[in-house]
Amino acid sequence: MTKQTFLHGKHVKLGAKMVDFAGWHMPVQYSSIIEEHKTVREAVGLFDVSHMGEVVVEGEDALPYLNKIVPQDITKLVDRKAVYCQMTNKKGGIIDDLIIYKIQDNKYLIIANASRIDEDLNWMVRNKLGFNVNIINESHNYSLLAVQGPKAVELVKKMGVSDLPPFFSIKRAELFNINLWVSRTGYTGEDGVEILVRNEFSETLWDKILEAGQEFGIKPIGLGARDTLRLEAALHLYGNDLDEETTPVEAGLSWSVPKSKVDDYNGKEVITNQLANGVxxxxxxxxxxxxxxxxxxxxxxxxxxxxxxxxxxxxxxxxxxxxxxxxxxxxxxxxxxxxxxxxxxxxxxxxxxxxxxxxxxxxxxxx
Amino acid sequence: MSEGMLCTKSHEYILEQGGGKYIIGLTDYAVEQLGDIVFVELPEISSTFAKNESFATVESVKAASEIYMPISGTITDVNEDIIANPELLNEDPLGNAWLVKIESNAEDVEFKDLLEYSDYKEEVGA
Missing domain, CATH: 2.40.30.110 (Aminomethyltransferase beta-barrel domains)
Known part of the structure; x- marks a missing residue:
């Protein structure tokens, strides 16, 4: 059964061409992929990326647990900051690429790929032994909207978030009387935000952003342009550029892997060896x-x-x-x-x- | 524009010009489904193809699609305009943005599975 985001009706009403993607019925384009692509590079675009997975990891061992499942050093992560991570297997192969946010001590939020959420959860549960953590899949409760482009920040400020979080940070905010999370992240290479909101408010938020964005030339953007935008920015797509047979070092992601991380993690031996001796x-x-x-x-x-x-x-x-x-x-x-x-x-x-x-x-x- | 047009279920059309000459193109339904067309590869003039043989490639942003011969024939002309400007295919697929011209001595049997344009439209649900 193909899943639908809470914004599915909005896409159909806007005349989007819909396709199946990672088990979801998603808009691939509203008008033209090239036109949508240029809108994001020149003005601002709004994306429904609610198919992405959200997982909360909490408990007294949340930090050592996360530090075991990714090569990145989560001990360095401070409250409300994010880090781009790969969850690796014992051979250093990538199970998924993730963004991990530290919400507060003992509480972290993971944004995962829709296509990998089941594998992610399986792997996370298998690695949980001995750690006092709860792994909570919140994917079905949250929608994710991305506002991306050179006009994105101006638009978000105009909508009422005067104090935007810095790059790769997240904050609680209120937009149109809706409580939500605003994160300075994206998958386009442009400045912008991703907004995490409870499903019941996503339709209102979608409409309000399109309305407020009119003066900036906002358009809804489908997965087709999302793919061309991320390719220009050379951002990896799991399943294409990343898989379980490929390590972060091979994938050109060494910049994201600390060389001096003390704690052990899955695949550390392979990854450390590759960092030292090449691939x-x-x-x-x-x-x-x-x-x-x-x-x-x-x-x-x-x-x-x-x-x-x-x-x-x-x-x-x-x-x-x-x-x-x-x-x-x-x-x-x-x-x-x-x-x-x-x-x-x-x-x-x-x-x-x-x-x-x-x-x-x-x-x-x-x- | 679709007068006398015969279509395949794989979304090509042919238009008879008389004297065993035909124009081959891609249907408007097909180009709409493909979205922005960004690359077209056409065969050499004088090359010969069997019915249902792949003779060209049309690429949208998302994917490359093979184009198949509605009937057998020999290429007599290719549309250089759409090689230079593939987006023309999105604008006028049934008119100026044809793909190739052929000469054919195909027997009636090769036409049996081709559909009138209106029947084709019904078939694809457009």
Whole structure:
């Protein structure tokens, strides 16, 4: 049975094209993916991402427990701050990528991928032995709305949250007499917020944001543009760019993994070893040198040898070219500027290794 | 515009030009389902394809789609305009944004599973 968010009726009424995604019936586009993409890069967009999972971990061992299930150092996390994490298995493979918020001592909030929430909960329960924690799945109680784009902050301020939390922080707030959480996070590379609200208020909030956002050119944005936006920002998508066979180091996420974490965690041996001695495969960014589009699953070649495959690929509406993320064999001669080939329908097409992200990120402004 | 148009269940159309010449395109329903079209790959002129054989690729933002021959034939012309500006396909699929022209000596049997445009529309529920 396909699930629906509390905003499903709103999407249908807006004429959205609906698709099944991770067991949810979700809007893929309202008007045009390219148009929606540009709206988020140039003005502000509103996303329903209520399919995402919310899990509360609380209890006297919440901190040591979380510190065991992710490579990140949760002991460094202060109240109302967030950290981007990967939950790893014993081999260092990624079970899911998460945002963990510290609400207060002994209480943390996890935002997880819709496609992985069942696996996440299974794994979390399996790792609970010996820890005095409660793992509470709150996903069915909360809706998540994202307001993203260069005009997002101005809009949220206008709606009444004068004092926005800094990047990767969360605060309690009141909007239109609704109590909610506002987090300075997103999945677009733009500045903006994600708003966590109890389901019963989500429709009112959706309408009010669209109304207040009119003067800023707000539009509702579907999952299609969410995907092109995150690809330009080179943000990983679980299931494409991350899986249980891939470690954070291989995924180019070493920046998020502390090298000196004292506590043991699942996969620490593998990850520590990779940080010190390197990896056999690694994630790269590619720019196609012709108009062909690299897509998930296509093979990557170098010197006529297959060296890897594309995990995410598509158009960049802002750069007006075609970009991709790929995993390749870690050959030292392949650096930024090197040219490899992508096999597309039986033919080789040149692609250049380029820096990630593909567009400049605009979200690390602490105002 | 859809006068005399025959459609496949895989959303291609053909339009007879007389003398064994046909225009092949993608239906308006198909381009609406695809959304923004961003890339079109068309075959070489003079190449020959069997009925139901893939002869072109149309890519939307989300995915690449193979396009199949409604009947057998030889490519006599390709629409360079849509290669240069794939978004034209979203605007005028039944008119200026045709895909290829072919010559065909297909027998009647190849036309048996093709649908009149109105029947096609009913079939796809549009």
């Amino acid at each position: 056999e495969k690694r994630l790269i960014g590619l720019k196609m040198l012709d108009r062909n589009i690299a897509r998930h699953g296509y093979d990557v070649y170098y010197n006529n040898e297959k060296i890897g495959h594309i995990t995410s690929g598509g158009i960049s509406p802002v750069r007006n070219d075609n970009i991709a993320l790929a995993y390749i064999k870690n050959l030292s001669e392949l650096v930024i500027g090197s040219v490899v080939q992508v096999e597309i329908r039986g033919k080789m097409h040149d692609a250049e290794i380029v820096k990630r992200p593909f567009v400049e990120k605009k979200n690390k402004v602490n105002t």
